[in-house]
Amino acid sequence: MGNRLRMSVAVGLLTSVLTIFAAEGTELTAYVGATIVDPGANVVIPNGVIVVSGNTIQAVGEARSVKIPKTAHVVRLRGKWIVPGYIDVHTxxxxxxxxxxxxxFFNDNTVWRRDATVPPELPTFLARHLxxxxxxxxxxxxxxxxxxxxNATVGEKPWPRVLGAGPIIGTTRPLFGVEGDREGYKAISTPDEGRAAVRLAAALKPDMMKFYLVPAEQTGKPFGEFLPIFEASFDEAHKLGMRTTAxxxxxxxxxxxxEAGVDTLxxxxxDAPVDDAFIQTMRQRGVVVAPTLMVLVGPPRTLAGTLRFTDEEKAWGDPDAIADLLEASERAKNTPPNPRRTLMKSDQLEVALRNTKALSDAGVALAVGTDAGLLGVLHGPSILHEFQLMNRAGMTAREVLTAATLGGAKFLGREADLGGLSPGKLADMVVLNADPLADIRNASRMHMVVVGGRMWKPEEILPVSRKLEPR
Ligand SMILES: [Zn+2]
Structure with a gap:
C-alpha cells in the first residue's frame, strides 16, 4: 500500500517535470546551493548555482555571482554535491x-549468436546505467x-545518451571458431580489406570505430603482418573523420x-608492466586509455567460482543476472578449467592495476570503461565497481572522477559538449548526498541524475530497486 502510494507520487512528479522540459527545450532551470565539483577542470564551488537552458548549461558560479533568471524553475540543493554525469566508454x-x-565463456565450441537480436531487457539495462x-x-x-x-531522444526515457561503434573490424580469430565474418564482426587480412571495411562501417556513421587486435597464437599468422593492415585501416578512418579504438x-x-596510429585503447x-617509451608515446600522441578493469573481475571470477558483488551491484544490478551468475560461479567450483579460463590468469588484474596507476601518474589521459554485458559485468552499477578498482589502483577520488567525466569526453572526442560543468556543455549531472572527493564510494550516493537537462529522481528511473544501505 505504502509502496503504491509512493509510486503514484513519483508518476505525478514525472508528469510535472515533463511539462517543464518537453515543450521547446528552452526552459530555464537553476540548481541552487550545492557544492559544484568539476574534477576535469579542477573546480570546486561551495554554495554554487548552475543555470540550465533546455539541455545546455548556461551559467555556473558562486551563488552571489550568478543571476538567476526570474522565469527559471529553481531546484534547491543545499547540502548536496553536483558532479558531471559519468561516462562509460566500454559497454x-x-x-x-x-x-x-x-x-x-564456458564452452569454446559454442559460438554465441544471440546478440544478433535486441535483448528484451534492453530498456532496463539502460535505466540501470542512468x-x-x-x-x-x-x-x-x-x-x-x-x-x-x-535515435532515442535523450530525456524521453530514463536512459543515458547512447553512442555506438557498430560492427567491429579485426583480425580473424580461429581460436574462437570464428574464421571470417559474423554478425557485428568484419574480418580483415590485407591493408586493402582494412580500408574497404572502414569505408563500409563509416557509412553507418558510428561514434567510434572499434578494431580487434588479438595475439598471434589466436590469429594463426605471424603478428608482424598486421601492422600495415591496421596502419591502412586507421589512416582510412581518420581521412573519413572517424575516431578509432583498439x-x-x-x-x-x-x-x-x-604505432599504427590508433586514437584510444x-x-x-x-600481461606486462608498461614501459617508459610506451607511456611517453601515448602522452605525446594524446592517446586516451580506458583501463576497463571490470573485465578482469567478472569473467575470471565467475569461471573460478569466486564471484562476489558490491553493494551497488546488489542494489541496482539485474537481479536475474546476479542469481544466474552466482549459480554459475558455484557450479564452476566443481568444473575443470577450460581454455578460456586459462587465458584469464588471476594475476592479470594486479598487473592492470599497477599499469593504471603508472599511466595516471605519468599524465596519460584515462577514461572509465567496464565491458558491461560480458560475463559477470552487470549493466549499470559496474561503473561504480570500476571506480573502486581505479581507486584501489592508487588513483585519488578526484583522478577517478576526472577519468569518468572529462576523460570519457576526451576518449569520445566530445570535450566540447560532454564531461564537465561549464557553459555550453550538455546538462548531464549527478547530484550526490555526500562529498565524492572525500571518498570515491560517495559517487554512488545519488540524490538525482540529470541528462540533457531532464531531471530524474532515482525512484523514477528504477521504481523497484533496492536502497543502498548507509555506511
Ligand atoms: Zn568489450
Whole structure:
C-alpha cells in the first residue's frame, strides 16, 4: 500500500517535470546551493548555482555571482554535491552480462549468436546505467542494430545518451571458431580489406570505430603482418573523420596499435608492466586509455567460482543476472578449467592495476570503461565497481572522477559538449548526498541524475530497486 502510494507520487512528479522540459527545450532551470565539483577542470564551488537552458548549461558560479533568471524553475540543493554525469566508454548493450547468455565463456565450441537480436531487457539495462549516475554510454562494438538505439531522444526515457561503434573490424580469430565474418564482426587480412571495411562501417556513421587486435597464437599468422593492415585501416578512418579504438590487452599488441596510429585503447595492458617509451608515446600522441578493469573481475571470477558483488551491484544490478551468475560461479567450483579460463590468469588484474596507476601518474589521459554485458559485468552499477578498482589502483577520488567525466569526453572526442560543468556543455549531472572527493564510494550516493537537462529522481528511473544501505 505504502509502496503504491509512493509510486503514484513519483508518476505525478514525472508528469510535472515533463511539462517543464518537453515543450521547446528552452526552459530555464537553476540548481541552487550545492557544492559544484568539476574534477576535469579542477573546480570546486561551495554554495554554487548552475543555470540550465533546455539541455545546455548556461551559467555556473558562486551563488552571489550568478543571476538567476526570474522565469527559471529553481531546484534547491543545499547540502548536496553536483558532479558531471559519468561516462562509460566500454559497454555492450547486445549482451546481458549473465551466464546463460554468455555460454561461449564456458564452452569454446559454442559460438554465441544471440546478440544478433535486441535483448528484451534492453530498456532496463539502460535505466540501470542512468540509475548508477552514467549519463553517456558508448556501445563499443556489436551488431548493426546497436546503432539504432542512438535515435532515442535523450530525456524521453530514463536512459543515458547512447553512442555506438557498430560492427567491429579485426583480425580473424580461429581460436574462437570464428574464421571470417559474423554478425557485428568484419574480418580483415590485407591493408586493402582494412580500408574497404572502414569505408563500409563509416557509412553507418558510428561514434567510434572499434578494431580487434588479438595475439598471434589466436590469429594463426605471424603478428608482424598486421601492422600495415591496421596502419591502412586507421589512416582510412581518420581521412573519413572517424575516431578509432583498439581491443589490445597485451603490451606488444597495444604498442602495435599505437604505432599504427590508433586514437584510444579500449582496455588497459594486463600481461606486462608498461614501459617508459610506451607511456611517453601515448602522452605525446594524446592517446586516451580506458583501463576497463571490470573485465578482469567478472569473467575470471565467475569461471573460478569466486564471484562476489558490491553493494551497488546488489542494489541496482539485474537481479536475474546476479542469481544466474552466482549459480554459475558455484557450479564452476566443481568444473575443470577450460581454455578460456586459462587465458584469464588471476594475476592479470594486479598487473592492470599497477599499469593504471603508472599511466595516471605519468599524465596519460584515462577514461572509465567496464565491458558491461560480458560475463559477470552487470549493466549499470559496474561503473561504480570500476571506480573502486581505479581507486584501489592508487588513483585519488578526484583522478577517478576526472577519468569518468572529462576523460570519457576526451576518449569520445566530445570535450566540447560532454564531461564537465561549464557553459555550453550538455546538462548531464549527478547530484550526490555526500562529498565524492572525500571518498570515491560517495559517487554512488545519488540524490538525482540529470541528462540533457531532464531531471530524474532515482525512484523514477528504477521504481523497484533496492536502497543502498548507509555506511
Ligand atoms: Zn568489450
Amino acid at each position: 555492450h548493450i547486445s549482451r546481458e552480462g549473465d551466464a546463460k547468455n554468455n555460454v561461449h 540509475r548508477s549516475g552514467t549519463t553517456t554510454i558508448l556501445d563499443i562494438g556489436g551488431p548493426e542494430w546497436t546503432l539504432s538505439v542512438r 581491443h589490445a590487452l597485451r603490451l606488444h599488441i597495444a604498442k602495435m596499435a599505437i 579500449a582496455h588497459g595492458v594486463m
